[in-house]
Amino acid sequence: MKIADLQILRMAASHAAATNWTFVKIYTDTGLYGIGEASAQYKDEALMAELQAFKRFLIGKDPFQIEHIWTSLHRRVTWTGGPVTMSAISAIDLALWDIKGKALGVPVYELLGGKVRETVPLYANGWFAGADSPEEYARQAAKTVAQGYRCVKLYPFRGAQVITPERLELGVARVAAVREAVGPHCEIGVDIRGRLNIWSARRVAQKLEPYDIAWLEEPILFDNVDAMAALAHSVRVPVATGEQLYTRWEFRSLLEKNAVGIIQPDICHAGGMSELKKIATAAETYYVTVAPHNSNGPISTVASLHLDINIPNGFMQELFINHLDRYNEVLDRPLQIVDGACIVPDGPGWGVDLREEVIRRYPPLDFTPVESEPYRDFF
Template identity: 40%
Template sequence: MKITAIRPVLAQGERKTFVFVKVETDQPGLVGWGEATVEGKPRAVAGCVQDMEPMILGFSPLEVEHCWQVLYRSGFWRQGVIGLSALSGIDQALWDIKGKEAGKPIYELLGGKVRDRVRMYTHFGGDTPEAMAESALSKAAKGWDAVKTVPIPITNILDGPRVLDEAEAGLKAVREAVGNGVDILLDMHGRVTPQMAIRYAHRFEPFYPFFMEEPVQAENPAAMAQVARATNIPIATGERLFTRWGFREILETGAASLLQPDACHAGGISEIRRIAAQAEVYYAGLAPHNPYGPVSTAACVHVDFTTPNFVIQEMVDPDDSPLSMTEFVVEPLSVVDGHIMPPEKPGLGVEVDEAACARHAPDFGSEAVRSSSRSYLARHRDGGVADS
C-alpha cells in the first residue's frame, strides 16, 4: 500500500476556518482523515500540508512512525506551529488509515483501552456574574459535570482590586449556582504576569477550581512555576507547546501538573502519546487541549482511552457550534452525560463530509472570514495591545 496524495480540505465554521487533511492511498476507497486547524492561519497550514506531500508520497501509510520521523526531521528546519500542525493532521490521517486497514478503532492499535468512558468538559461564558451563572447552569442541565471559562478581564502588568473583584464575583456566582457537583475549570489564556496570576489565584482558591490553565505564557516555565508554588490550584498548560521537547522544561521546573498538548499542533496522535508517557514520570496528568472540530476530538479520544494518566478532555459543545461539530462529518461522536464511549468503527470513527465542506468553503475576501482573524486582538484600557 502506498500514499498517493495528501491534500487540505477547508471549511468555514461559526467562529473559525477548519483545516482537514485527507491522505489518499492506492487502495480504492481507503483514505484517512486528520485535522490541522490553526486559528487565524488556515492558508498557511494548508500550504504546509501541500509542501509536505512530496516528502512521503509513495511511502506506506501503515508505517506511521517512519512518516512522522521523515516529516519532522527532514528539510533541515525544526517545525513551529504551522509545520507541526500540518504534521499533526497528516499523522492523524495515517492512524485513521491504519485502523481502517486493520478493521479496528485506533485505540485498539495503541494497546487497548484502560477505561470504559472518557470524561469531557465544555465551555461557558457570560459578561456578568449573573450571565456566567446562567450559562454554567445551562451546561450542567445538559449533563456536563465539568465546564471551563475565561474568568478574568484584560489585565495589565500590574493591576488593582477592580479586576480582582470582578473575577472573584463571577467565579463566586458560578460556584453558588452549580454547587460542588460540577467542576469549574479556569482558562487564563496566558494573559497576566506572575504577580497578577498569584493575586487572582488567591481570590479563586475558596471556590476550588479544578485547574487554572495558562496563568502566564508557557514560553517562560520559571514564571509559571512561580505561580504553581504560590497556589494550591493545579496548573495546566500546553496548548502553545509542541512535541515532547516543548514540555520537558515545564515538567522539570514543576510549572504544571496537568499537560494539555493539542492533537492539531503538538505532533498528532503519535506525539501526544509520548508526551503523556513523559508526564507520567512526573506524576502529571493529561488533559488534551481541543477547542477545534470533530476530527480533532476523535483523535484525542482514542489517545485518552489508552492513557493511564488521562484526566479530562476538552471539546466544543455541539449545541453551540452545530455546523462545525456535526455537519462537517458524517456521524460525529456523541456525548452522553458528559462522557464519550469507546468508538466502535475502524480508524478514527468519523468521516469528513467533503460535500458539506465544499458548501461552506471559506471566502477569504469576505468580512466574516477576515473578522475571525481580527477577533483575537485584545487591548488594555490605555489602548496598548494585550495578550489574547
C-alpha cells in the same frame, strides 16, 4: 500499499469568528484513505503551503510507516518545529493512523493498546456566549450542568496583563457565581489565556482559593517555563498549561521542573497521535495529568477521544459545546454524549468519516491577522 495523494478540505468553523477548520485526506493506491485535521488558527495560508510541500515527500511512501514519516518530517526538514510545521505534521500523522486502523479493521485506540476506561469525561467550553455579568454566567452554567456536564471552563478575567482591583473583583465574582450555580461536585476550570503577569496571576490565584477550582489555565504566557514553575509553586490552586507547546522536547522541561499538575497538549498542534501518546507517557513518569486541549474541529475531537480512552493519566477532554451541532452535521456519525461523557466511536480507524457536501456548504472565511483574532487585550 503506497500513498497516492493528499487533499486539503477547509470549512468555516462558525460565523462568530473568522476561524476555519482544515482537514487532510491522504489517499492510497488501493483507494483507502485516512482523515487528519490541522489547526494553525489564523495562519491558514502558511499551513496549506506546508502541507502541499510535504505532499511531495509523501507520494509513494508506505502509510504504515508512521514513525518513519513523522521523524523524517520533523528531523530532516530545515527550520523545523513551530505552529505551522507541527500542525502540518499533526494532520498527516492523524490521517496515517486512520489509514492503519481502517486497513487492519480496528479502532485507533486498539492500535494504541486498548481502552483503560469505557467512556471519556468531558469538560464544557463555549457555553457562556454573550455572558458578562456574574448572574449571566451563573444562569448559563446551570443550564450546562443540567445537560449532564460535570465540568465547565470559563474565561472570567479580561483586559491587560496588569490587573486592576475592579477587574479582579469582577472576575472573582463571575467564578463565585458559577460555583454557587453548579454546586460543590462540578469541576470548574479557569482559563486566563496568558493575559496576566506573575504579580497579577498570584493575586487572582489567592482570591480563587475559596471556590475550589480544578485548575488555573495559562495564568501567564507559556514561553517561560521557569516563570510558570515559580508561579505554580507559589500558589495553592492547581496550574495547567501546554496548548501552545509542541513535541515531547518542549514538554520535557515543563515536566522536569514539576511546573504544573495538568498539561494540555493539542493533538492538532503538538505532533498528532504519535507525539501525544509519547507526551502522555512522559507525563505519567512525573505523575502529571493530561487533559488534551481542543478548540478545533470534529476530527481533532474524535482523535483526542481515541487518545483519552487509552491513557491511564487522562483527566477530561475539552469540548466546545457550541460547536456540537456543526460537528454532528459534518460527521457521518454524531458524537454520542451521555451524562457528560463521550462514547468513543468503535469502527475501524476513527470510526467516523466527513461529509464533504457539508464542508462545501460552509466555505472558509477570510480574516485579517490581529484584527480578526479574538484576544486583543494582552498589553
